[in-house]
Amino acid sequence: MRASLDSLTQQLLDAARKAGADAADALAVDGTSVSIDVLNGQLEHAERSEGVDIGLRVMLGQRQACVSASDVSEATIEAMAERAVAMAKEAPEDPHIAQADPADLATGWDLEALEMADPSAEPDPAALERDALEAEAAALAVKGVSQVSSSSAGYGRHQFHLACSNGFSGGYGRTHRAISAVAITGEGATMERDYAGEMRTFQADLPSAEEIGTKAGNRTVERLGAKKPPTGAYPVLYDERISASLIGHLLSAANGSMIARGSSWLLNALGEQVLPDGIDLIEDPHRKRISGSRPFDGEGLPTQLRKIVDNGQLTGWTMDISTARQLGMQSTASASRGTSSPPSPSISNVALTQGKSSKEDLIAQMGTGLLVTSMIGSTINPNTGDYSRGASGFWIENGQIAYPVNECTIAGNLREMLKRIIPANDAEPHLSRMIPSLLVEGMTLAGD
Secondary structure (H helix, E strand, C coil): CCCCCHHHHHHHHHHHHHCCCEEEEEEEEEEEEEEEEEECCEEEEEEEEEEEEEEEEEEEEEEEEEEEEECCCHHHHHHHHHHHHHHHHHHHCCCCCCCHHHCCCCCCCCCHHHCCCCCCCCHHHHHHHHHHHHHHHHHHHCCCCCEEEEEEEEEEEEEEEECCCCCEEEEEEEEEEEEEEEECCHHHHHHHHEEEEEEEEEEHHCCHHHHHHHHHHHHHHCCCCCCCCCCCCEEEECCCCCCHHHHHHHHHHHHHHHHHHHCCCCCCCCCCCCCCCCCCCECCCCCCCCCCCCCCCCCCCCCCCEEEEEECCCCCCCHHHHHHEEEEECCCEEEECCCCCEEEECCCCEEEECCEHHHHHHHHHHEEEEEEEEEEEEEECCCCCCEEEEEEEEEECEEEEEEEEEEEEEEHHHHHHHHHHHECCCCCCCCCCCCEEEEEEEEEECCC
């Protein structure tokens, strides 16, 4: 019988101590995932994976090393610890590495309140196949869809446990259930494609396969006849489907590791205006049934709600212990880690203040411009914030959708773009990044 994750992490810590480590932390992950793909009404691919991964980080003074394995035997654990200590002896010194102060560690969290794992039974593979088939059939039933290139359904359940030599020990589980479909319309050079996909923590919250397939089909046929838009300076409306990517650039630039390296266009911007007045960007790791929620971070510190941007002003960086020490600050309990790497700062759930207007209101307001629903490629200068991305979507004339567009590029500077965003009120509450559609005036558009 497989050992429990908490006992595995304790074995790793004991082995590290025996091998001569000054400090150590151990992570164990037990995961199960199932995915089903169908094509033309037939099963195309079925995959199931199960396994336990373990990771160990050891510290000798200001030197550290990480090792990982998928074999949980006692011999492997002992060999891991010995190898990690040997590697740490040869590693360069890092004056910033440290474990959390025991007085700061998370205690008494309420996993039931977060509802991170669905207690219902794992779905039968046949049920996943039915979902994929139903999504495919629904997409094909939309007039104008010529084929469905993929239709999939999946399920995953993972359990994590972290233990550290400073006394921390804790774990939690996650589940997800997903359905997606990709449809195609037209033929040859006129072919267009689009998709729809949904994922939820609880299976009961997932929309029906028919609804998802129909959405994929409708989105696809709306793209038939796409052409290049005109070149010039126009307003661009980022649809809710992709608006999180724009805010994601801000989050990346405010990551403590980027700041510590001096390679961020937000360097020295702490306390400055980065979004319009009245707009907040809030991280909330404790939202129920949301994929990014977590009671503690990858170093055992308690997570908490914080404002990354308050009334348009940047309030702080996203930091783990190491980056915080580099910057002379305190960790924001933002450490994330895998079994084969040390902690690094990352974001959990974020939400942007929504506006009072609907997406349709913003379309009417923009007059003539571009509604972007899909993006490809990315050229971002991390130091200046100069921005250029390939895009497709719909051309707006006189406040109404005129025709679908593709093969165009939108460009600007992120620092200036973000300060003039106008948010809609259509953010999806089930997403970890709850960002509404965003209108940005004065973008450079390269098309026909």
